[in-house]
Amino acid sequence: MPADISRDDAHYALELVEKICAQVGPGRPGSRQERERAAMVQEELAAHLGPENVTLEEFTFAPDAFLASLPLSAGCMLLAALLNVAAGRLAGGAPWVAATALAFSILSLGVVVVEFILGREFIDSLFPHQRSVNVIGRLRRPGTQVVKRLLIVSGHHDSALENTWFRFLGYGAIFLSATWWVGLLVLPAVCLVQLAGLVAGEAGLVRAGTLGWILLAYPVAPASLYAAFFNRGRTGGGNVPGAADNLSACALAVTMSRYLAHNPACIPADTEIRFITFGAEEAGLRGSRRYVARHLDELKSLDARL
Numbered sequence: 001m002p003a004d005i006s007r008d009d010a011h012y013a014l015e016l017v018e019k020i021c022a023q024v025g026p027g028r029p030g031s032r033q034e035r036e037r038a039a040m041v042q043e044e045l046a047a048h049l050g051p052e053n054v055t056l057e058e059f060t061f062a063p064d065a066f067l068a069s070l071p072l073s074a075g076c077m078l079l080a081a082l083l084n085v086a087a088g089r090l091a092g093g094a095p096w097v098a099a100t101a102l103a104f105s106i107l108s109l110g111v112v113v114v115e116f117i118l119g120r121e122f123i124d125s126l127f128p129h130q131r132s133v134n135v136i137g138r139l140r141r142p143g144t145q146v147v148k149r150l151l152i153v154s155g156h157h158d159s160a161l162e163n164t165w166f167r168f169l170g171y172g173a174i175f176l177s178a179t180w181w182v183g184l185l186v187l188p189a190v191c192l193v194q195l196a197g198l199v200a201g202e203a204g205l206v207r208a209g210t211l212g213w214i215l216l217a218y219p220v221a222p223a224s225l226y227a228a229f230f231n232r233g234r235t236g237g238g239n240v241p242g243a244a245d246n247l248s249a250c251a252l253a254v255t256m257s258r259y260l261a262h263n264p265a266c267i268p269a270d271t272e273i274r275f276i277t278f279g280a281e282e283a284g285l286r287g288s289r290r291y292v293a294r295h296l297d298e299l300k301s302l303d304a305r306l
Contacts, residue, residue, distance in 0.1 A: 012253040017080045017243050026237040029283035030063030032129035033237030037157045038133050039156040041277045043136035048258040058288040062127040066284035069115035074227035076108035081220050084191050086116045088210025095198040109184045119284040132279035134287050141267040148270040150302040155249025156281035159242025161231040176226045183223025249275045
């Protein structure tokens with residue numbers, strides 16, 4: 001029977017998190033500190049698996065693009081609101097002004113959905129690129145020749161930027177987050193109604209589709225403010241040590257490698273286990289996406305589980 005996971009294993013995982021937080025501190029994506037955190041994980045994995053079984057895979061990405069989608073969305077939202085008010089309140093409002101307002105309102109929603117929600121590299125080409133790294137350790141039961149299955153145990157060694165609104169508002173930030181989504185959805189609808197009214201010459205529709213003080217006060221203004229100042233702490237490695245998000249998972253992956261290296265009977269004969277800590281996850285899952293793209297054929301050929 002394999003040995004039980006011991007209190008020593010748990011202490012080892014906790015101490016690794018404490019060590020990285022104390023010696024390096026926060027490591028936002030693309031920073032020098034992120035690389036130092038990765039190097040510490042690499043050193044620990046190599047101690048348990050052997051240096052020959054631990055590799056680094058570098059990749060390039062735009063660290064600022066993912067979160068820059070929010071202030072960009074806020075700017076588009078404000079432009080859409082100003083154009084909407086101009087088209088509806090100035091004499092002889094032109095349909096092209098309303099159409100431009102609608103376009104900016106759709107862009108405000110679209111950039112958030114595509115870049116921030118779906119994690120696609122929609123605006124990344126507009127931002128400077130830097131390098132990050134994934135750390136990969138491999139382990140098989142001794143004597144295994146043919147691998148049919150792959151199990152990936154993972155975490156990410158970078159840390160997030162500080163969330164401005166949770167910092168100052170606590171759980172009130174949840175209400176502000178909901179307001180942001182209300183603003184993203186209401187503004188295109190209002191602009192569309194206004195444009196339809198101008199094209200059809202229906203003054204009632206134009207009035208209904210023109211922002212007033214109520215809609216400007218809620219949700220447009222607070223939604224724009226929320227998105228414009230969503231994060232803080234961009235200098236150096238940032239403000240957030242990331243002990244729980246996500247050094248805890250990195251430490252558990254390293255500890256699991258330590259445990260299984262000492263108890264290889266736990267590993268099925270036809271299975272390879274990979275202990276991976278990804279970089280740049282807080283920049284839109286860039287590290288794991290780069291890994292999948294690089295190893296896609298292999299992952300498809302094996303019964304790969306995460």
